[in-house]
Amino acid sequence: MSEKQTTNESRRGFVAGGVAAAAGLAIAPGVTLLDMAHARPENEAASGKNRWGLLIDTTKCKTGCTDCVTACFTENGVKQGDKETDPQWIRKVELKDLHSNKTASLPMMCQHCAHPPCVDVCPTGASFKRVDGIVLVDRHICIGCRYCMMACPYKARSFVHEPLTDQNPDVPRGMGCVEACTLCVHKIDRGDNNTACAEACKEGAILFGDLNDPESEIAKRVATYASTQVRADLGLNTGVRYQGI
Amino acid sequence: MGIPTIKTMGTWLASLAVVLAVGASSLAVADGGAKSPREAMLEGVKGDKCVAPTDDMRRNHMKYLKHHRDETMHQGIRTQQFSLKGCVECHASPKNNSVVGTNQNFCQGCHAYTGVKLDCFECHATKPKATAAFHPIAGQTGGLAANMRKEMGSAQSNVAGAAQ
Numbered sequence: 547m548s549e550k551q552t553t554n555e556s557r558r559g560f561v562a563g564g565v566a567a568a569a570g571l572a573i574a575p576g577v578t579l580l581d582m583a584h585a586r587p588e589n590e591a592a593s594g595k596n597r598w599g600l601l602i603d604t605t606k607c608k609t610g611c612t613d614c615v616t617a618c619f620t621e622n623g624v625k626q627g628d629k630e631t632d633p634q635w636i637r638k639v640e641l642k643d644l645h646s647n648k649t650a651s652l653p654m655m656c657q658h659c660a661h662p663p664c665v666d667v668c669p670t671g672a673s674f675k676r677v678d679g680i681v682l683v684d685r686h687i688c689i690g691c692r693y694c695m696m697a698c699p700y701k702a703r704s705f706v707h708e709p710l711t712d713q714n715p716d717v718p719r720g721m722g723c724v725e726a727c728t729l730c731v732h733k734i735d736r737g738d739n740n741t742a743c744a745e746a747c748k749e750g751a752i753l754f755g756d757l758n759d760p761e762s763e764i765a766k767r768v769a770t771y772a773s774t775q776v777r778a779d780l781g782l783n784t785g786v787r788y789q790g791i
Numbered sequence: 792m793g794i795p796t797i798k799t800m801g802t803w804l805a806s807l808a809v810v811l812a813v814g815a816s817s818l819a820v821a822d823g824g825a826k827s828p829r830e831a832m833l834e835g836v837k838g839d840k841c842v843a844p845t846d847d848m849r850r851n852h853m854k855y856l857k858h859h860r861d862e863t864m865h866q867g868i869r870t871q872q873f874s875l876k877g878c879v880e881c882h883a884s885p886k887n888n889s890v891v892g893t894n895q896n897f898c899q900g901c902h903a904y905t906g907v908k909l910d911c912f913e914c915h916a917t918k919p920k921a922t923a924a925f926h927p928i929a930g931q932t933g934g935l936a937a938n939m940r941k942e943m944g945s946a947q948s949n950v951a952g953a954a955q
Contacts, residue, residue, distance in 0.1 A: 581945075586867075588868070588869040588870050588871070589864075589868060589869075589870050590868070591866035591867055591868055592866060594868035597897065614809065620832035674865065676865065676867060677866075677868075678867070682864070684864050685914060686860060686861075686864065709913070710913075710914075712916070712918075713914065713915070713916045715876050715879065715915075715918075715919065715920040716876075716920070718914035718915040718916065720913040720914030721913065723914075731867070735867045735869050736868075736869065769947055
């Protein structure tokens with residue numbers, strides 16, 4: 547079935563459509579909104595040419611700072627609770643090397659593996675990897691069995707135990723399903739070309755980008771500087787990389 | 792066949808079948824000022840037509856929604872026509888700014904009558920997205936790029952309009 551185009555001026559999509567058409571246009575002589583060149587038309591599927599990821603510079607990440615966590619929770623409508631069972635899409639982790647006493651602070655979230663164990667174990671096909679590398683839970687299919695939570699080496703997934711109300715319209719969530727960082731898929735799809743956590747980090751410790759695009763800042767940095775995949779021994783080829791650990 | 796006075800959902804649906812059969816476009820019936828259940832549910836609806844012909848929407852909205860859902864979820868296709876977010880934006884009642892809550896609300900009203908359970912709103916927002924004017928934090932979450940794009944979008948459509 548092909549979706550017919552409606553011409554109703556009251557639809558917000560009208561504006562979005564105009565943007566897609568305007569992608570890459572010059573606003574004034576010599577001034578181009580480079581950001582817009584990345585916006586994919588809304589009727590175009592995500593592409594396997596991209597691999598979205600994050601590069602996190604732990605030397606810039608401040609101990610005790612939780613700006614990325616707060617921004618993620620605000621963007622995705624996750625209430626910051628005090629129960630151990632409350633959903634947690636991203637968390638701060640403090641590391642200490644017992645020999646040198648060197649410490650590091652870093653945000654830990656879904657690592658968007660190229661070979662995700664959560665997808666391997668899912669009995670219904672709800673856990674899946676989008677062609678552009680984003681690992682998601684299709685909550686229309688999720689039965690809440692939580693195998694994926696057991697399989698994830700990063701403890702990145704949460705189960706929603708309580709009924710929810712007042713969700714963010716862009717981010718549906720509800721009781722009985724597993725959820726995790728979506729790499730702000732709703733923002734990527736509308737062409738923001740950034741995640742809430744990366745936007746919020748005042749230290750610039752989180753860089754979002756396309757690991758497959760050799761011209762992107764993230765790919766250049768991964769090619770130039772040493773970076774680490776957490777639990778690289780598992781061979782999962784994570785989309786989230788760390789520097790300085 | 793005389794035009795029935797619609798007071799109850801029952802007669803509304805009965806006449807719905809008749810109207811579908813004869814292909815008439817409107818169900819509005821004079822009722823000495825009182826609103827029919829359909830009018831009550833559609834009160835304050837945005838725009839004057841739905842995203843597909845009304846009779847088609849009555850019969851097939853569930854198919855369209857589920858097809859679109861899978862395309863969005865798995866392929867990242869974000870067209871607006873059959874977006875559930877879109878239904879909520881147009882069909883939220885001005886009374887409680889929602890599509891559910893009471894049997895006068897659009898989705899709940901008809902679903903309660905037809906006895907079809909609707910679980911979508913356990914996860915999906917029942918209210919339209921608050922705009923920057925109403926919502927104190929909306930401006931923050933949108934992000935600079937998004938806001939610039941919005942402005943660019945309207946600027947571009949103005950340009951496009953002028954060029955035509």
